[in-house]
Amino acid sequence: MKVSIFGLGYVGTVSAACLAGQGHDVLGVDVSADKVNQINNKQSPIVEPGLEPLISKGVETGKLKATQDTAAAVRHGEVLLICVGTPSHANGGLGLTYVERVAQDIGQALATVNDYKVVSLRSTVLPGTFTETLKPILEQYSGKKAGVDFGVTVNPEFLREGSAIEDFINPPYTLIGAEDERSGQTLAHLYDGIDAPLFFSDPDTANMVKYACNAFHAVKVTFANEIGRLSKVVGVDSTRVMEIFTQDTKLNISPRYLRPGFAFGGSCLPKDLRAINYLARHTDVDIPMLEGVMESNVEHIEFALDMVVRSGKKSVTLVGLSFKPHTDDLRESPMVALAETLLGKGYKVTIYDANVNLARLVGGNRSYIEQTIPHIASLMCHSLEEAVDGADVIIASHGVNDDLVALAREDQLVVDLSRNSSNAHWMGKSAYEGLCW
Numbered sequence: 087m088k089v090s091i092f093g094l095g096y097v098g099t100v101s102a103a104c105l106a107g108q109g110h111d112v113l114g115v116d117v118s119a120d121k122v123n124q125i126n127n128k129q130s131p132i133v134e135p136g137l138e139p140l141i142s143k144g145v146e147t148g149k150l151k152a153t154q155d156t157a158a159a160v161r162h163g164e165v166l167l168i169c170v171g172t173p174s175h176a177n178g179g180l181g182l183t184y185v186e187r188v189a190q191d192i193g194q195a196l197a198t199v200n201d202y203k204v205v206s207l208r209s210t211v212l213p214g215t216f217t218e219t220l221k222p223i224l225e226q227y228s229g230k231k232a233g234v235d236f237g238v239t240v241n242p243e244f245l246r247e248g249s250a251i252e253d254f255i256n257p258p259y260t261l262i263g264a265e266d267e268r269s270g271q272t273l274a275h276l277y278d279g280i281d282a283p284l285f286f287s288d289p290d291t292a293n294m295v296k297y298a299c300n301a302f303h304a305v306k307v308t309f310a311n312e313i314g315r316l317s318k319v320v321g322v323d324s325t326r327v328m329e330i331f332t333q334d335t336k337l338n339i340s341p342r343y344l345r346p347g348f349a350f351g352g353s354c355l356p357k358d359l360r361a362i363n364y365l366a367r368h369t370d371v372d373i374p375m376l377e378g379v380m381e382s383n384v385e386h387i388e389f390a391l392d393m394v395v396r397s398g399k400k401s402v403t404l405v406g407l408s409f410k411p412h413t414d415d416l417r418e419s420p421m422v423a424l425a426e427t428l429l430g431k432g433y434k435v436t437i438y439d440a441n442v443n444l445a446r447l448v449g450g451n452r453s454y455i456e457q458t459i460p461h462i463a464s465l466m467c468h469s470l471e472e473a474v475d476g477a478d479v480i481i482a483s484h485g486v487n488d489d490l491v492a493l494a495r496e497d498q499l500v501v502d503l504s505r506n507s508s509n510a511h512w513m514g515k516s517a518y519e520g521l522c523w
């Protein structure tokens with residue numbers, strides 16, 4: 087394909103050289119005359135293993151050229167990739183000046199061309215940028231309609247500096263955020279030579295995925311370092327700890343525990359986090375991320391509570407009381423905390439949990455209820471029908487199933503804490519709100 091790449095920094099130069107290497111006809115654009123000259127002189131404007139030979143080959147074969155002329159680049163490319171920087175403002179906000187400027191330039195040039203082109207934003211931008219910045223600027227400056235006269239997409243980049251070429255050629259996946267089929271499919275052709283899964287989404291989802299990835303990488307580094315600091319102070323080799331830790335691909339390095347839902351609880355996670363934080367305090371080790379985890383968990387319960395408060399309704403039933411499905415363990419269940427807070431605020435609360443039948447409870451759970459949360463026992467309903475019948479709000483933690491969908495009435499609000507049912511089930515029935523989706 088004919089490709090133009092706007093911004094010849096780390097992402098733009100690597101993309102330009104790799105795409106040229108795959109036989110695409112690439113024209114790179116930068117406002118910096120030095121970078122443009124370097125590329126045309128077969129030099130790399132950045133330090134990156136293997137990049138200069140690739141640039142050199144691209145220039146020699148005529149597949150890679152660079153220019154400062156934006157309008158010429160818009161005329162050249164079927165696909166126009168924006169790879170300009172998006173630096174932080176002093177307040178942490180995202181700097182969109184370069185994106186705005188290049189979108190204006192591209193828009194102006196689009197006004198003068200007749201053929202269909204797809205603009206794709208490869209820079210990292212927050213959700214909302216597509217609709218509030220990129221698309222309106224392109225439409226305003228071109229006088230054309232996005233999705234009709236030209237295509238527009240986002241296409242986050244996942245390469246890492248230092249292994250950028252390998253990452254470009256073997257990415258974890260290619261992700262294209264588009265509002266219309268033609269834009270997305272046209273851009274997808276650019277990656278025909280890349281052997282990686284291809285995902286399509288709306289633009290904001292694609293941008294959020296990129297932030298989720300980088301936030302997760304940062305969290306992982308910090309997690310390993312906090313475990314490291316703690317291990318060192320107790321004389322344990324943290325490298326060995328994490329070597330063994332990462333061998334668990336069922337629970338640790340896996341999709342487990344990565345589904346947005348309700349707060350964690352139960353007999354182990356809160357207890358063990360508290361123990362680790364106690365150890366840190368008593369050995370004078372700061373582990374702010376792990377210390378903040380319980381606080382964030384409490385915040386999540388508050389978030390659910392706010393949904394009930396905002397609804398203005400006063401009578402609430404909780405479906406599911408244990409901390410997760412298929413158990414009757416109520417110890418430190420966030421649902422118990424939610425019930426207690428609602429009661430404290432004067433709400434009428436009932437509870438139904440198919441696994442928590444007070445008559446049948448024995449041993450630890452029975453004594454936990456009797457001694458720690460005796461007030462909860464009197465709120466338990468014997469059937470789902472009974473629970474749903476008297477409530478204005480149904481908070482479904484787990485056990486959202488066809489029975490609940492069938493029983494819920496139009497005048498009731500259903501708050502789903504764990505997305506056990508698809509929103510579609512509730513269409514035309516009760517008002518339905520997911521906790522964080």
Ligand SMILES: NC(=O)c1ccc[n+]([C@@H]2O[C@H](COP(=O)([O-])OP(=O)(O)OC[C@H]3O[C@@H](n4cnc5c(N)ncnc54)[C@H](O)[C@@H]3O)[C@@H](O)[C@H]2O)c1
Pocket residue numbers: 092093094095096097098115116117118121169170171172184187188191208209210211243244245246247
């Ligand atoms: N560096 C990485 O490893 C990496 C990886 C993935 C995503 N990203 C994201 O990709 C984007 C680009 O990052 P980078 O590190 O390549 O940035 P960079 O600062 O190295 O390069 C940006 C380039 O854009 C040029 N530029 C600015 N305005 C221009 C305009 N109007 N027309 C043409 N060129 C213009 C600049 O001169 C510069 O050469 C950022 O949003 C970044 O967050 C970076």
